[in-house]
Amino acid sequence: MIQTRPDESGERLEDAFGQLLESLRPDLVRFAYWLARDRSIAEDVVQEAMLRAWRARLELKDATAARHWLLTIVRREHARLYERKRLVTVDLNDVIAREDAALARAGDGELLDLRTAILRLPDEYREPLVMQVLGGYSTAEIAKEMNLSTPAVLTRLFRARNRLRAIYGLTPEPDCEPNPEANAS
Amino acid sequence: MNCTAVHLAIGAEPQGMTPELEAHLRECASCAEYRREMLELDAQILRAMKIDLAALRSDAPQADAAQDLPARPPVRLVSSAPPSPPPEKSSWGAVLKRQWALAASVLFAVGVVLVLWGALPRHTLAADIVQHVLSEPLPAQEKVLPPAVLETVLQNANLRLDPIHREVLFAQTCFFRGRLVPHFVVRSGNAAVTVLVLSREQIDGPVHFDESGYRGVLLPNPGHGSIAVLSRSQVDSEKEGRQILSALHSLPAA
Numbered sequence: 001m002i003q004t005r006p007d008e009s010g011e012r013l014e015d016a017f018g019q020l021l022e023s024l025r026p027d028l029v030r031f032a033y034w035l036a037r038d039r040s041i042a043e044d045v046v047q048e049a050m051l052r053a054w055r056a057r058l059e060l061k062d063a064t065a066a067r068h069w070l071l072t073i074v075r076r077e078h079a080r081l082y083e084r085k086r087l088v089t090v091d092l093n094d095v096i097a098r099e100d101a102a103l104a105r106a107g108d109g110e111l112l113d114l115r116t117a118i119l120r121l122p123d124e125y126r127e128p129l130v131m132q133v134l135g136g137y138s139t140a141e142i143a144k145e146m147n148l149s150t151p152a153v154l155t156r157l158f159r160a161r162n163r164l165r166a167i168y169g170l171t172p173e174p175d176c177e178p179n180p181e182a183n184a185s
Numbered sequence: 186m187n188c189t190a191v192h193l194a195i196g197a198e199p200q201g202m203t204p205e206l207e208a209h210l211r212e213c214a215s216c217a218e219y220r221r222e223m224l225e226l227d228a229q230i231l232r233a234m235k236i237d238l239a240a241l242r243s244d245a246p247q248a249d250a251a252q253d254l255p256a257r258p259p260v261r262l263v264s265s266a267p268p269s270p271p272p273e274k275s276s277w278g279a280v281l282k283r284q285w286a287l288a289a290s291v292l293f294a295v296g297v298v299l300v301l302w303g304a305l306p307r308h309t310l311a312a313d314i315v316q317h318v319l320s321e322p323l324p325a326q327e328k329v330l331p332p333a334v335l336e337t338v339l340q341n342a343n344l345r346l347d348p349i350h351r352e353v354l355f356a357q358t359c360f361f362r363g364r365l366v367p368h369f370v371v372r373s374g375n376a377a378v379t380v381l382v383l384s385r386e387q388i389d390g391p392v393h394f395d396e397s398g399y400r401g402v403l404l405p406n407p408g409h410g411s412i413a414v415l416s417r418s419q420v421d422s423e424k425e426g427r428q429i430l431s432a433l434h435s436l437p438a439a
Contacts, residue, residue: 018363029238039238043320050360114233132198133227134234139198158196161226168229170222 017057020066021050027067027134028074034130035078037119049077071135075145117167125160128153191216199223310386311394311403314413317361317368318379319397327354327377338367340436344382347432351378362386376418378425382433384410391423402426409435 028049032042053060053073060069118126128146131137137145143153162172186194186209194206199220210217335356339346342358344367351371359368359381367382379401388411392403401415402422412433414426 015363021360022363026238030234030236033236033238034234040320047320047360051358051365054360054365111229111233114229115236118230118233129230130234133230154193154197157198158193161196161199161223161230164230165222165226168222168226170226 014057017054017060020063021053021070024067024070025050028070031071031130031134032074032078034118034134035075035127036081041081045074045078045081048081049074052077068136071131071137072145075131075135114164114167117164121160121163125156125163128156129160132157188213188216192219195220195223199227309394310383310388311392311401311413312396313362314381314401314403314415315394315396315399317359317381318399318415329354329372330356335369338369339382341365342367342382342384343436345434345436346429347434349428349432373416373420373425376416376420378414378416378420378422380426380429381413382406382410383413386411393423404430406430406433 025046028046029042032045032049033039036042036045049070053070060066118129121129128142131142131145132139139150139153139157142148143150146153148156165172186205188209191206191209191213194201194203195216210220329352332353335346335353338356338358342365349371351373353369353371354377355368355370357368358365360366361368361381361383362385364383364385366384368379370377370379372378379399383403384406386403388403388405390405394401394403394415398417399415400417400420400422401413403411403413404423404426405411412426412430414422414429416422
Protein backbone atom coordinates (compact mmCIF):
# COMPACT_ATOMS: atom_id res chain seq x y z
CA MET A 1 0.00 0.00 0.00
CA ILE A 2 1.26 3.45 -0.85
CA GLN A 3 0.48 6.33 1.37
CA THR A 4 1.92 9.79 1.65
CA ARG A 5 1.61 11.30 5.12
CA PRO A 6 1.52 15.01 5.85
CA ASP A 7 4.57 16.42 7.59
CA GLU A 8 4.81 16.04 11.33
CA SER A 9 3.94 19.60 12.33
CA GLY A 10 0.85 19.54 10.14
CA GLU A 11 -0.10 16.24 11.71
CA ARG A 12 0.33 17.67 15.20
CA LEU A 13 -1.88 20.61 14.29
CA GLU A 14 -4.50 18.25 12.91
CA ASP A 15 -4.33 16.18 16.09
CA ALA A 16 -4.74 19.28 18.22
CA PHE A 17 -7.68 20.45 16.13
CA GLY A 18 -9.29 17.01 16.33
CA GLN A 19 -8.89 16.98 20.10
CA LEU A 20 -10.35 20.46 20.31
CA LEU A 21 -13.41 19.35 18.33
CA GLU A 22 -13.89 16.28 20.49
CA SER A 23 -13.57 18.29 23.71
CA LEU A 24 -16.27 20.69 22.54
CA ARG A 25 -18.57 18.00 21.17
CA PRO A 26 -20.82 17.70 24.28
CA ASP A 27 -21.46 21.45 24.22
CA LEU A 28 -22.24 21.31 20.52
CA VAL A 29 -24.66 18.39 20.90
CA ARG A 30 -26.47 20.15 23.78
CA PHE A 31 -26.74 23.31 21.71
CA ALA A 32 -28.05 21.38 18.71
CA TYR A 33 -30.45 19.42 20.92
CA TRP A 34 -32.16 22.55 22.21
CA LEU A 35 -32.40 23.88 18.68
CA ALA A 36 -33.69 20.66 17.14
CA ARG A 37 -35.54 19.14 20.14
CA ASP A 38 -34.38 15.73 19.01
CA ARG A 39 -31.25 13.88 20.05
CA SER A 40 -30.64 12.03 16.79
CA ILE A 41 -31.12 15.15 14.68
CA ALA A 42 -28.76 16.95 17.04
CA GLU A 43 -26.13 14.24 16.55
CA ASP A 44 -26.61 14.44 12.78
CA VAL A 45 -26.25 18.23 12.81
CA VAL A 46 -23.12 18.10 14.95
CA GLN A 47 -21.56 15.42 12.78
CA GLU A 48 -22.12 17.54 9.67
CA ALA A 49 -20.91 20.65 11.47
CA MET A 50 -17.71 18.92 12.57
CA LEU A 51 -17.03 17.80 9.03
CA ARG A 52 -17.48 21.37 7.84
CA ALA A 53 -15.28 22.67 10.63
CA TRP A 54 -12.59 20.14 9.78
CA ARG A 55 -12.58 21.19 6.15
CA ALA A 56 -12.45 24.85 7.16
CA ARG A 57 -9.96 24.37 10.00
CA LEU A 58 -7.39 26.70 8.47
CA GLU A 59 -9.89 29.56 8.74
CA LEU A 60 -9.81 29.36 12.53
CA LYS A 61 -6.97 31.65 13.50
CA ASP A 62 -7.68 31.96 17.22
CA ALA A 63 -8.23 28.76 19.24
CA THR A 64 -10.03 30.72 21.99
CA ALA A 65 -12.73 31.61 19.47
CA ALA A 66 -13.24 27.95 18.53
CA ARG A 67 -16.34 27.35 20.67
CA HIS A 68 -18.20 30.33 19.26
CA TRP A 69 -17.05 29.49 15.74
CA LEU A 70 -18.26 25.90 16.07
CA LEU A 71 -21.59 26.87 17.66
CA THR A 72 -22.22 29.16 14.72
CA ILE A 73 -21.45 26.33 12.30
CA VAL A 74 -23.85 24.07 14.25
CA ARG A 75 -26.59 26.68 14.17
CA ARG A 76 -26.18 27.22 10.44
CA GLU A 77 -26.03 23.48 9.84
CA HIS A 78 -29.25 23.08 11.80
CA ALA A 79 -30.93 25.75 9.67
CA ARG A 80 -29.52 24.13 6.54
CA LEU A 81 -30.86 20.73 7.56
CA TYR A 82 -34.40 21.95 7.10
CA GLU A 83 -33.56 23.34 3.70
CA ARG A 84 -31.74 20.19 2.61
CA LYS A 85 -34.04 17.52 3.95
CA ARG A 86 -37.78 17.33 3.85
CA LEU A 87 -38.21 16.18 7.42
CA VAL A 88 -41.36 14.36 8.39
CA THR A 89 -43.81 16.71 10.09
CA VAL A 90 -44.57 15.56 13.59
CA ASP A 91 -47.01 16.76 16.20
CA LEU A 92 -45.32 18.98 18.79
CA ASN A 93 -47.14 17.16 21.59
CA ASP A 94 -45.66 13.86 20.39
CA VAL A 95 -42.19 15.40 20.37
CA ILE A 96 -42.68 16.79 23.86
CA ALA A 97 -44.02 13.46 25.15
CA ARG A 98 -41.07 11.57 23.67
CA GLU A 99 -38.51 14.07 24.88
CA ASP A 100 -40.22 14.23 28.29
CA ALA A 101 -39.44 10.56 28.77
CA ALA A 102 -35.83 11.17 27.80
CA LEU A 103 -35.58 14.27 29.96
CA ALA A 104 -37.03 12.36 32.91
CA ARG A 105 -34.02 10.05 32.66
CA ALA A 106 -31.68 13.02 32.71
CA GLY A 107 -32.01 13.42 36.48
CA ASP A 108 -32.60 16.81 38.10
CA GLY A 109 -36.34 16.08 38.38
CA GLU A 110 -36.92 19.60 39.65
CA LEU A 111 -35.81 20.91 36.24
CA LEU A 112 -38.11 18.65 34.21
CA ASP A 113 -40.95 21.20 34.08
CA LEU A 114 -38.56 23.94 33.03
CA ARG A 115 -37.00 21.74 30.34
CA THR A 116 -40.41 20.83 29.00
CA ALA A 117 -41.37 24.50 28.99
CA ILE A 118 -38.23 25.35 27.02
CA LEU A 119 -39.05 22.62 24.52
CA ARG A 120 -42.54 24.06 24.17
CA LEU A 121 -41.28 27.56 23.38
CA PRO A 122 -41.89 28.47 19.74
CA ASP A 123 -38.73 28.34 17.60
CA GLU A 124 -38.55 32.11 17.29
CA TYR A 125 -38.29 32.46 21.08
CA ARG A 126 -36.36 29.29 21.90
CA GLU A 127 -33.57 29.81 19.38
CA PRO A 128 -32.35 33.23 20.59
CA LEU A 129 -32.68 32.08 24.20
CA VAL A 130 -30.52 29.00 23.55
CA MET A 131 -28.00 31.11 21.66
CA GLN A 132 -27.79 33.61 24.50
CA VAL A 133 -27.89 31.33 27.56
CA LEU A 134 -26.09 28.24 26.31
CA GLY A 135 -24.08 29.72 23.46
CA GLY A 136 -23.03 32.94 25.14
CA TYR A 137 -23.97 35.04 22.11
CA SER A 138 -24.50 38.78 22.56
CA THR A 139 -27.76 40.32 21.41
CA ALA A 140 -26.01 41.92 18.45
CA GLU A 141 -24.52 38.56 17.43
CA ILE A 142 -27.93 36.88 17.66
CA ALA A 143 -29.46 39.66 15.60
CA LYS A 144 -26.80 39.21 12.94
CA GLU A 145 -27.14 35.42 12.87
CA MET A 146 -30.93 35.48 12.78
CA ASN A 147 -31.12 38.39 10.40
CA LEU A 148 -33.22 40.41 12.82
CA SER A 149 -32.95 43.86 14.32
CA THR A 150 -31.51 44.13 17.83
CA PRO A 151 -34.85 45.35 19.29
CA ALA A 152 -36.59 42.35 17.71
CA VAL A 153 -34.10 40.01 19.40
CA LEU A 154 -34.56 41.77 22.74
CA THR A 155 -38.32 41.37 22.39
CA ARG A 156 -38.03 37.67 21.66
CA LEU A 157 -35.66 37.10 24.56
CA PHE A 158 -37.96 39.00 26.91
CA ARG A 159 -40.98 37.00 25.77
CA ALA A 160 -39.16 33.68 26.06
CA ARG A 161 -38.20 34.39 29.67
CA ASN A 162 -41.60 35.84 30.44
CA ARG A 163 -43.20 32.53 29.43
CA LEU A 164 -40.76 30.59 31.59
CA ARG A 165 -41.38 32.78 34.65
CA ALA A 166 -44.74 31.12 35.20
CA ILE A 167 -42.98 27.78 35.86
CA TYR A 168 -41.54 29.32 39.02
CA GLY A 169 -44.83 30.79 40.11
CA LEU A 170 -43.65 34.24 39.11
CA THR A 171 -46.13 36.58 37.55
CA PRO A 172 -45.52 37.21 33.86
CA GLU A 173 -45.30 40.83 32.83
CA PRO A 174 -48.17 41.50 30.42
CA ASP A 175 -47.70 45.25 30.71
CA CYS A 176 -44.19 44.90 29.35
CA GLU A 177 -45.14 43.07 26.18
CA PRO A 178 -43.95 45.43 23.51
CA ASN A 179 -45.80 46.14 20.33
CA PRO A 180 -45.67 42.97 18.16
CA GLU A 181 -44.82 45.13 15.18
CA ALA A 182 -41.48 45.79 16.83
CA ASN A 183 -40.68 42.17 16.00
CA ALA A 184 -40.30 42.88 12.34
CA SER A 185 -36.68 42.84 11.30
CA MET B 186 -35.92 54.99 32.04
CA ASN B 187 -39.31 53.91 33.40
CA CYS B 188 -40.16 50.60 35.07
CA THR B 189 -41.64 49.10 31.90
CA ALA B 190 -38.46 49.75 29.93
CA VAL B 191 -36.36 48.41 32.79
CA HIS B 192 -38.37 45.18 32.95
CA LEU B 193 -38.05 44.75 29.20
CA ALA B 194 -34.29 45.29 29.34
CA ILE B 195 -33.83 42.91 32.29
CA GLY B 196 -36.15 40.28 30.81
CA ALA B 197 -34.11 40.30 27.62
CA GLU B 198 -30.66 40.42 29.23
CA PRO B 199 -30.75 39.75 32.98
CA GLN B 200 -26.94 39.94 33.18
CA GLY B 201 -26.79 43.22 31.28
CA MET B 202 -26.13 46.46 33.09
CA THR B 203 -25.88 50.06 31.99
CA PRO B 204 -25.30 53.16 34.14
CA GLU B 205 -28.91 54.21 33.45
CA LEU B 206 -30.27 50.85 34.56
CA GLU B 207 -28.03 50.82 37.61
CA ALA B 208 -29.32 54.24 38.64
CA HIS B 209 -32.93 53.08 38.25
CA LEU B 210 -32.34 49.91 40.30
CA ARG B 211 -30.88 51.96 43.16
CA GLU B 212 -34.12 53.93 43.38
CA CYS B 213 -36.70 51.23 42.55
CA ALA B 214 -37.01 48.25 44.90
CA SER B 215 -39.57 46.40 42.75
CA CYS B 216 -37.34 46.53 39.66
CA ALA B 217 -34.36 45.41 41.75
CA GLU B 218 -36.45 42.47 42.97
CA TYR B 219 -37.50 41.72 39.38
CA ARG B 220 -33.84 41.60 38.35
CA ARG B 221 -32.99 39.26 41.23
CA GLU B 222 -35.80 36.92 40.15
CA MET B 223 -34.70 36.99 36.53
CA LEU B 224 -31.07 36.27 37.43
CA GLU B 225 -32.25 33.27 39.46
CA LEU B 226 -34.47 32.13 36.60
CA ASP B 227 -31.57 32.46 34.17
CA ALA B 228 -29.34 30.32 36.37
CA GLN B 229 -32.07 27.66 36.36
CA ILE B 230 -32.48 27.91 32.57
CA LEU B 231 -28.75 27.36 32.15
CA ARG B 232 -28.88 24.35 34.51
CA ALA B 233 -31.85 22.97 32.58
CA MET B 234 -30.07 23.35 29.25
CA LYS B 235 -26.84 21.70 30.46
CA ILE B 236 -28.49 18.35 30.14
CA ASP B 237 -26.85 14.97 30.70
CA LEU B 238 -26.40 13.77 27.13
CA ALA B 239 -26.06 10.09 28.02
CA ALA B 240 -29.58 10.14 29.47
CA LEU B 241 -31.01 11.47 26.21
CA ARG B 242 -29.88 8.49 24.18
CA SER B 243 -32.81 6.63 22.74
CA ASP B 244 -31.40 3.34 24.01
CA ALA B 245 -30.69 4.64 27.48
CA PRO B 246 -32.23 2.63 30.31
CA GLN B 247 -35.63 3.70 31.54
CA ALA B 248 -36.00 5.98 34.50
CA ASP B 249 -34.62 4.67 37.73
CA ALA B 250 -37.29 2.49 39.30
CA ALA B 251 -36.66 4.26 42.57
CA GLN B 252 -38.08 7.42 41.05
CA ASP B 253 -41.42 5.70 40.52
CA LEU B 254 -41.72 4.69 44.15
CA PRO B 255 -43.94 6.79 46.37
CA ALA B 256 -42.01 9.32 48.37
CA ARG B 257 -40.78 7.94 51.66
CA PRO B 258 -42.06 9.66 54.76
CA PRO B 259 -39.42 11.62 56.60
CA VAL B 260 -37.60 9.37 59.07
CA ARG B 261 -35.84 10.43 62.22
CA LEU B 262 -32.68 8.51 62.97
CA VAL B 263 -33.92 7.41 66.40
CA SER B 264 -34.45 3.78 67.34
CA SER B 265 -37.50 2.82 69.33
CA ALA B 266 -35.99 -0.58 70.17
CA PRO B 267 -34.36 -1.02 73.58
CA PRO B 268 -30.57 -0.79 73.54
CA SER B 269 -28.90 -4.13 72.90
CA PRO B 270 -27.20 -5.76 75.86
CA PRO B 271 -23.41 -5.47 76.09
CA PRO B 272 -21.66 -8.35 74.26
CA GLU B 273 -20.55 -11.24 76.34
CA LYS B 274 -16.86 -11.89 76.67
CA SER B 275 -15.93 -13.97 73.61
CA SER B 276 -14.24 -17.32 73.73
CA TRP B 277 -11.10 -17.99 71.57
CA GLY B 278 -13.18 -20.16 69.17
CA ALA B 279 -15.76 -17.43 68.72
CA VAL B 280 -13.03 -14.87 67.97
CA LEU B 281 -11.50 -17.19 65.33
CA LYS B 282 -14.93 -17.80 63.81
CA ARG B 283 -15.58 -14.05 63.62
CA GLN B 284 -12.20 -13.47 61.93
CA TRP B 285 -12.94 -16.14 59.33
CA ALA B 286 -16.36 -14.59 58.75
CA LEU B 287 -14.74 -11.18 58.40
CA ALA B 288 -12.16 -12.50 55.91
CA ALA B 289 -14.91 -14.22 53.90
CA SER B 290 -16.93 -10.99 53.85
CA VAL B 291 -13.92 -9.06 52.59
CA LEU B 292 -13.28 -11.64 49.86
CA PHE B 293 -16.95 -11.57 48.89
CA ALA B 294 -16.92 -7.78 48.71
CA VAL B 295 -13.77 -7.83 46.55
CA GLY B 296 -15.45 -10.35 44.25
CA VAL B 297 -18.58 -8.20 43.94
CA VAL B 298 -16.48 -5.13 43.16
CA LEU B 299 -14.54 -7.03 40.47
CA VAL B 300 -17.76 -8.31 38.88
CA LEU B 301 -19.30 -4.82 38.92
CA TRP B 302 -16.07 -3.35 37.53
CA GLY B 303 -16.28 -5.75 34.63
CA ALA B 304 -19.89 -4.77 34.01
CA LEU B 305 -19.15 -1.06 33.91
CA PRO B 306 -19.08 0.56 30.48
CA ARG B 307 -15.48 1.02 29.37
CA HIS B 308 -14.16 3.77 27.19
CA THR B 309 -12.43 1.46 24.78
CA LEU B 310 -12.09 1.87 21.07
CA ALA B 311 -14.87 -0.71 20.61
CA ALA B 312 -17.19 1.21 22.96
CA ASP B 313 -16.48 4.44 21.08
CA ILE B 314 -17.22 2.73 17.77
CA VAL B 315 -20.54 1.36 18.99
CA GLN B 316 -21.42 4.73 20.49
CA HIS B 317 -20.68 6.36 17.14
CA VAL B 318 -22.72 3.80 15.21
CA LEU B 319 -25.65 4.21 17.61
CA SER B 320 -25.59 7.96 17.21
CA GLU B 321 -25.45 7.82 13.42
CA PRO B 322 -28.93 8.45 12.06
CA LEU B 323 -29.43 5.86 9.34
CA PRO B 324 -32.13 6.22 6.71
CA ALA B 325 -35.51 4.96 7.91
CA GLN B 326 -35.96 2.90 4.77
CA GLU B 327 -33.23 0.60 3.56
CA LYS B 328 -32.07 1.69 0.14
CA VAL B 329 -29.21 0.34 -1.94
CA LEU B 330 -26.77 3.06 -2.91
CA PRO B 331 -24.90 3.24 -6.19
CA PRO B 332 -21.33 1.91 -5.77
CA ALA B 333 -20.03 5.37 -6.71
CA VAL B 334 -21.18 6.74 -3.34
CA LEU B 335 -18.88 4.37 -1.46
CA GLU B 336 -16.11 4.97 -3.98
CA THR B 337 -16.28 8.72 -3.31
CA VAL B 338 -16.27 8.27 0.47
CA LEU B 339 -13.24 6.02 0.25
CA GLN B 340 -11.49 8.28 -2.25
CA ASN B 341 -11.83 11.14 0.24
CA ALA B 342 -9.69 9.03 2.57
CA ASN B 343 -7.28 8.05 -0.21
CA LEU B 344 -8.67 4.53 -0.29
CA ARG B 345 -10.06 2.16 -2.87
CA LEU B 346 -12.06 -1.01 -2.41
CA ASP B 347 -11.98 -3.83 -4.96
CA PRO B 348 -15.40 -5.33 -5.67
CA ILE B 349 -16.62 -7.32 -2.66
CA HIS B 350 -20.03 -8.19 -4.14
CA ARG B 351 -22.02 -6.58 -1.36
CA GLU B 352 -24.83 -4.06 -1.69
CA VAL B 353 -23.98 -0.73 -0.10
CA LEU B 354 -26.69 0.63 2.21
CA PHE B 355 -24.88 3.60 3.72
CA ALA B 356 -21.61 5.40 3.06
CA GLN B 357 -20.44 8.59 4.67
CA THR B 358 -17.31 10.30 5.90
CA CYS B 359 -17.64 10.64 9.65
CA PHE B 360 -15.83 12.47 12.36
CA PHE B 361 -14.53 9.92 14.83
CA ARG B 362 -11.99 10.46 17.61
CA GLY B 363 -10.87 13.69 16.03
CA ARG B 364 -10.40 12.18 12.56
CA LEU B 365 -12.38 11.84 9.37
CA VAL B 366 -13.09 8.20 8.75
CA PRO B 367 -15.03 6.29 6.07
CA HIS B 368 -18.11 4.67 7.58
CA PHE B 369 -20.18 2.35 5.44
CA VAL B 370 -22.80 -0.35 5.75
CA VAL B 371 -23.04 -3.31 3.38
CA ARG B 372 -25.55 -6.13 3.17
CA SER B 373 -24.27 -9.62 3.83
CA GLY B 374 -27.09 -12.13 3.37
CA ASN B 375 -29.94 -10.62 5.36
CA ALA B 376 -27.65 -8.77 7.72
CA ALA B 377 -26.42 -5.20 7.62
CA VAL B 378 -22.70 -5.05 8.38
CA THR B 379 -21.12 -1.78 9.45
CA VAL B 380 -17.51 -0.99 8.60
CA LEU B 381 -15.32 1.85 9.84
CA VAL B 382 -11.85 2.33 8.36
CA LEU B 383 -9.66 3.65 11.17
CA SER B 384 -6.33 4.56 9.66
CA ARG B 385 -5.04 6.10 12.93
CA GLU B 386 -6.15 3.43 15.40
CA GLN B 387 -3.34 0.92 15.80
CA ILE B 388 -4.09 -2.43 17.42
CA ASP B 389 -1.88 -5.47 17.95
CA GLY B 390 -4.32 -8.19 16.93
CA PRO B 391 -8.00 -8.93 16.39
CA VAL B 392 -10.23 -7.64 19.19
CA HIS B 393 -13.72 -9.08 19.40
CA PHE B 394 -16.37 -7.07 21.17
CA ASP B 395 -20.00 -7.26 22.19
CA GLU B 396 -21.41 -3.87 23.17
CA SER B 397 -24.96 -2.51 23.36
CA GLY B 398 -26.39 -5.10 21.00
CA TYR B 399 -23.54 -4.92 18.49
CA ARG B 400 -21.07 -7.74 17.97
CA GLY B 401 -17.98 -7.19 15.97
CA VAL B 402 -14.26 -7.23 15.60
CA LEU B 403 -11.40 -4.82 15.24
CA LEU B 404 -8.81 -6.06 12.78
CA PRO B 405 -5.34 -4.60 12.38
CA ASN B 406 -4.48 -3.21 8.97
CA PRO B 407 -0.68 -3.42 9.29
CA GLY B 408 0.91 -0.01 8.90
CA HIS B 409 -2.47 1.62 8.26
CA GLY B 410 -4.37 1.40 11.52
CA SER B 411 -7.32 -0.93 11.69
CA ILE B 412 -10.85 -1.56 10.56
CA ALA B 413 -13.94 -2.19 12.64
CA VAL B 414 -16.64 -4.57 11.42
CA LEU B 415 -19.82 -4.95 13.42
CA SER B 416 -23.44 -5.97 13.14
CA ARG B 417 -26.55 -6.44 15.21
CA SER B 418 -27.18 -9.75 13.42
CA GLN B 419 -25.41 -13.09 13.60
CA VAL B 420 -22.56 -12.49 11.19
CA ASP B 421 -19.03 -13.80 11.04
CA SER B 422 -17.56 -10.33 11.44
CA GLU B 423 -13.97 -11.53 11.28
CA LYS B 424 -14.55 -13.28 7.95
CA GLU B 425 -16.33 -10.19 6.56
CA GLY B 426 -13.56 -7.99 7.87
CA ARG B 427 -10.76 -10.04 6.38
CA GLN B 428 -12.51 -10.00 3.00
CA ILE B 429 -12.80 -6.21 3.17
CA LEU B 430 -9.19 -5.84 4.31
CA SER B 431 -7.94 -7.86 1.36
CA ALA B 432 -9.93 -5.64 -1.00
CA LEU B 433 -8.90 -2.35 0.59
CA HIS B 434 -6.01 -0.39 -0.90
CA SER B 435 -4.48 2.98 -0.28
CA LEU B 436 -4.28 5.42 -3.14
CA PRO B 437 -1.29 7.65 -3.68
CA ALA B 438 -2.00 10.97 -1.93
CA ALA B 439 -3.09 13.70 -4.31
